[in-house]
Every structure is written in C-alpha cells, then in structure tokens.
Amino acid sequence: MALNVIMMGPPGAGKGTQAERFAHARKLLKISTGDILRECIKLQTPLGLKAKQTIDAGKLVDDATMIGIVRERLFKPDAMNGFVLDGFPRTVAQAEELDGIMVERHKGPLIVVEVVVPEAELIKRLSTRRICSSCGWNADPFDGSAGARCKRCGGEFVQRTDDSVDVVKKRLSIYERETQPLVEYYRKRPTFRTVNGAQPPDVVARELDASIDNAAAMESHL
Ligand code: AP5
Secondary structure, rough: OEEEEEOOOOOOOOOOHHHHEEEEEEEEOEEEEHHHHHHHHHHOOOHHHHHHHHHHOOOOHHHHHHHHHHHHHHHHHHHHEEEEEOOOOOOOHHHHHHHHHHHOOOOOOEEEEEOOOHHHHHHHHHHHHEEEEOOOOOOOOOOHHHHOOOOOOOEEEOOOOOOOHHHHHHHHHHHHHHOOOOHEEEEEEEEOOEOOOOHHHHHHHHHHHHHHHHHHHHHOOO
C-alpha cells in the first residue's frame, strides 16, 4: 500500500526538515508547496511574479492556485507509490479538495502528522534560520554552517524574505486562523498522529517514524 503522508504544523515546526528526511529514507516523493513557490519566484515565472508579494507579506496564496499545483503533481506517475506533503493543505478548502483527489487516485489513505512546537521556539528558529540563496537548502542550525557556504552547491546563506520577526508573527497568526482548524478536521481519523517537535531533530524523526508506521499498520487492519 502506498504511504501518503501530510506533515502539518506551524511555520518553523520542522515540517520541511522532517519531510525531506522521511521521504528520502522511504523513497517517497516529497512535495513542498513553499519550495515550489520559492522556485517559481526565483525563475520569475508568472506564478512566481504573482505570488511574491503575498509570500513576503506572510499571507496565503489563493486556494485555487495551490490546489491546481498539488492536483497536477499528485497525478504524475512518480507520486503513485506514495508522497510526503509539506505545506499543503493549509485551509479547509484545500483539505476537502485533497480528500477528493485521494478518492480519485485509489492509492491508499492519508496519514496526517501534526508536529507541535511552542511559539517562542518557533520564533527563535525562524528568526535565526538561514537558507542557501542558490538552491534553497537549510543551513544546519547545530553545526555553525550558517556562517559558511552551502554544503550542497557552495551558494551564500541568506535570511528567507518571510522570516523577519514581523512577518513570522503574521504567519503564525494566519496559521492559527486558517490552518489550525485542519487539526480538528483530521483529528478523528484513525490515521491522525501528533509528534512533539520540540526535541532534537533525530529524536523527532524517530517519534515520527514510529507514529507513521503505527498509523499505516492500523489502517491496513481496518
Ligand atoms: P512554507 O515554506 O511551507 O513555510 P511554513 O509552513 O511557514 O514553514 P517553514 O518552511 O517556515 O517551516 P518548517 O515547518 O518547514 O520548518 P523547517 O524544517 O524549515 O510556505 C511559505 C509561504 O508559501 C507561505 O507563507 C504561503 O505564503 C505560501 N504557501 C505555501 N504553501 C501554501 C498553501 N498550501 N496554501 C497557501 N499558501 C501557501 O525548520 C525551521 C528551522 O528550524 C530551520 O532552520 C531548521 O533547521 C530548524 N529546525 C528544524 N527542526 C528542528 C528541531 N527539531 N530543533 C531545532 N531546530 C530545528
């Protein structure tokens, strides 16, 4: 059965970090809507030009655009063995649309993991985060590499345009209003799990692995 995972959580919870690691370890496709949008901005595509102001202000890109991007991606052949979604869905409308897509795909259920981290820690992580200006890679916050060049491509590390303290606060309040209701949308499902994200990344990863395996095993017995 395909493993279809949604990584949920507020900005800075570590969704991207864990989605990357999990998808790589399980050979699944990772779909990060934030990464897709940042790539469009970098390439100055029509979508990138349209979305830049919205993202820099910490607001959400409209549902129709995001649903269109994810729908197209989820029907490509490399998504059929399973996927890890990072940053989608973010609104109830997106979640409802994703449920419809899952029915159309006939490729197993959704496993939803909420990564929980206290707000003060989120603000600290985001205001100190540095990403590569060239390939988007996150500098490791634990090895001091943020002051050096990117290990992957040699690019320069910079602050994300939406990581200033004011914009982070805006993103957190939008998360609370638009995305937190999704936890209630999913909570009653047998495949919903919560993980404590305020631990070292390796510990979070172990907890996440166990939660996802447990949810997948439960689903296969239903
Ligand atoms: P997106 O890129 O998805 O941003 P986000 O959800 O705000 O999440 P972040 O990337 O900031 O955080 P993360 O949880 O992935 O944490 P990370 O692993 O990087 O979206 C950006 C924008 O695009 C949105 O604001 C919106 O405008 C638009 N958008 C995207 N999807 C959309 C959608 N579906 N609908 C509408 N608009 C959409 O970690 C953060 C930092 O913490 C890093 O430095 C990391 O190294 C560090 N860290 C990670 N884990 C740990 C740990 N356990 N301990 C200590 N530090 C850690």
